[in-house]
Amino acid sequence: MAAPSLCTLPYELLNTIAEDLTEEILPSLLLTSKNINNALTPLLYASISLYDSRTARKCTNTLAKEPQEHHAQRDLAAYVRSFTVRFDAFGLKQGQRARFARSLEGALSRMSGLQHFVFDCVYFGTPKVFNALVNGASRTLRSSSFKPDRPAWWPDGSDADALNNFHPAFPELEAVALTLHSYVPPAWHAFFRRVLDSRGAHLRRLEIGDDNAPSVAPLFPSPGAWSALEELVLTAGTTPQAFAGFPPGLNIRKLTLETSLGIPQSHPTEDIVVLDLVPDYLFPNLEYLSCAYQLLPAFLPAGAPMQRPIRTVRLNKAYYDPNGDAHDSYTQSRVVPEWSNVRKVLKCLSRSAGPVLDLAFYIDWFDAKTFPAELVDYIQSIERLVIVLAMEPGNTSHISNYGKLLFAHTPRLHAFYLSDAPIKDRLGSERSFLFAFAWNRHKSWLNEWGNHATALEEVAFSTECSWRKAEEGWVLQVYKRDEESEEDDEEEEDDEDEDEDG
Numbered sequence: 001m002a003a004p005s006l007c008t009l010p011y012e013l014l015n016t017i018a019e020d021l022t023e024e025i026l027p028s029l030l031l032t033s034k035n036i037n038n039a040l041t042p043l044l045y046a047s048i049s050l051y052d053s054r055t056a057r058k059c060t061n062t063l064a065k066e067p068q069e070h071h072a073q074r075d076l077a078a079y080v081r082s083f084t085v086r087f088d089a090f091g092l093k094q095g096q097r098a099r100f101a102r103s104l105e106g107a108l109s110r111m112s113g114l115q116h117f118v119f120d121c122v123y124f125g126t127p128k129v130f131n132a133l134v135n136g137a138s139r140t141l142r143s144s145s146f147k148p149d150r151p152a153w154w155p156d157g158s159d160a161d162a163l164n165n166f167h168p169a170f171p172e173l174e175a176v177a178l179t180l181h182s183y184v185p186p187a188w189h190a191f192f193r194r195v196l197d198s199r200g201a202h203l204r205r206l207e208i209g210d211d212n213a214p215s216v217a218p219l220f221p222s223p224g225a226w227s228a229l230e231e232l233v234l235t236a237g238t239t240p241q242a243f244a245g246f247p248p249g250l251n252i253r254k255l256t257l258e259t260s261l262g263i264p265q266s267h268p269t270e271d272i273v274v275l276d277l278v279p280d281y282l283f284p285n286l287e288y289l290s291c292a293y294q295l296l297p298a299f300l301p302a303g304a305p306m307q308r309p310i311r312t313v314r315l316n317k318a319y320y321d322p323n324g325d326a327h328d329s330y331t332q333s334r335v336v337p338e339w340s341n342v343r344k345v346l347k348c349l350s351r352s353a354g355p356v357l358d359l360a361f362y363i364d365w366f367d368a369k370t371f372p373a374e375l376v377d378y379i380q381s382i383e384r385l386v387i388v389l390a391m392e393p394g395n396t397s398h399i400s401n402y403g404k405l406l407f408a409h410t411p412r413l414h415a416f417y418l419s420d421a422p423i424k425d426r427l428g429s430e431r432s433f434l435f436a437f438a439w440n441r442h443k444s445w446l447n448e449w450g451n452h453a454t455a456l457e458e459v460a461f462s463t464e465c466s467w468r469k470a471e472e473g474w475v476l477q478v479y480k481r482d483e484e485s486e487e488d489d490e491e492e493e494d495d496e497d498e499d500e501d502g
Contacts, residue, residue: 014039038072045079052087056121057100064106077110077136084118097123097155105156108132115172118145120179125149126158127166134168143175143205150183163187166194173199174228177207179235200226209235209258226250235259248281254288258317263294283308287354290314293342293361300348311354315342318360318388320417322466322479336390336422339363339374346378357412360386362422369395372405383412388419389433390426396435400445407453417460424463436462439476446474 014036026044030037045063050056063077070076085104089097105128108114114137119125125148133144151160164187176199178192196203206229226247231254261277277298286308289299293315299308316337342363349356359382366374366389379385407413420433435441442461449456460466465478 015043019043041074041076042079045076047082048080049082049084050087051084053089053092053096053100056085056087057096057103060100060103060107063110064103075110077107078112080111080114082116083108083111083114085124086118086120089121089123092123094155100124101126101129101154101156105129105132109136111136113137113140115140115142117141117143118177120145120147123149123153123155126154126156127160127162128156128158131162131166134166138168138170140172141170142172143177144170144173145177145207147179148181148184148188150181151185160185160187163191166191168195168198170195170199174203175205176203177233179209201228203229205229205231205233207233207235230254232256233258243278243282246279246282250283251285252283253285255283255286255290257291257295260292261295263292280304280306286310288312290317292316293337293345296345296348300351302348302351304351307351307353309353310356311352312358313349313356313360315345315361318362318386318419320360320386320388320419320460321421321463322460336364337362339366343374343378346375349378349381355381357381357383359384360388362388363390365389365391365393367394369398372402376406376409379410379413381412382410384415385410385413386417386419388421390422392423392433400448402445403449403452407449407456410453411455413453414455415458416456417458417466418462419460420462420464432462432464436464439465442467442476443474 026040030040030044048059050059063080065076067073067075089100092100101124104124108129109132111133114133117133117137119129125146130146130148133141151158163185173195176196180188180192196206203226226249229250229252232250232252233256235258263277277295283299284306286299287310289296289310289312291299291314296313296315299310342361346361349359359379366387371393407416418433420431420436423431423433442459446459446467457469458466459474463479465476467474467476469475
């Protein structure tokens, strides 16, 4: 009996094996035999992400072709389930832009099984491109991201008035992301309003960006039509009236505001302007909130008859990424939140009906000596804490005392992270906290904390590495520069001691 080989395996088993292969290996595997090629070609084209113009032009040219032009007369575009187009097209000449627009329209019109579409590419957010998407994938599309462009840039001769004749139906659509800039013709607003009206009772996630509107409420349908909406992301609304006109009865549980709604960081945190931002009837079931710190009091106001059950709070886009990479989202803001100001709004956390279990905030820096006393009263219910710093904290030798001064009073805290991502953004990816690789010092701190923090299971002192508690003790996981020597660690500790007080 002949030994089994990849060529003789059932298609289902071949697909299971191929799903674990990298994007570089899978195309090579398809060239090994006709049987494997037939079995795995649908997998090869199932998910496509185009991040450079050269690859994008080649790929869309291929996908736009008729089936008879391909091997075995296969319609390759019909295999696509996820399609992302995101690249800088400013370097393309006018003729190249026109040809790419035609091939993109041809490819989209053939994607009869497309489920997820992400589009962010200047010049090509045109009515013809969107019409091709409608013709190809309106029956199967589940999520779509689209950013229309200014008519003067359209390379395909699109007519904005043609949008008035579009009445697409998206029976499977559950998530929509729109970016409508000030230069977008009004016809786009009317068109997307029709789309949202038709799917209002089925949408689960909605993201809207509009730099020309004080409020995004005009895009919303009639009250009560958003019964399924669970997540709302707003990069729109430039004035404190951004929520004016929002329909009541929204069951939104996750809200992300990537705008300060015109409230400056220096604004008093609990004055009438802030407190009136969010009407009492909005977001009664809110569990996740990501916003600028100065907006937090609007969602957890003092004296409210009923508080929102918020459990997760992210202030100023703070989060911890364990791969050590820098994130320019922190440096996009010219003003770094000051700890003294952020501290003022943290008192709102105790008002949540949640209670708040997961907290992340971004600040300029803190004095490690006084920080526990300044923070401890606000985080006693917290289970996960992320602190993102723009600068090196001061007096870091006092971090050894956090066990008795901080963690002894947070019995539910199991994860504590310090992030130096803004330092990397500003100074380069190789920069970090001075104590980031002082592993001997980390161990000393963790052992001291263990006398007071019984629930603590995971700790990170930078984005470079983290510590996880195991049966044998604390185990280090390094994300970058894993060949650092103990001698280098000790040298860094000595250098850092020079910056300590006394």
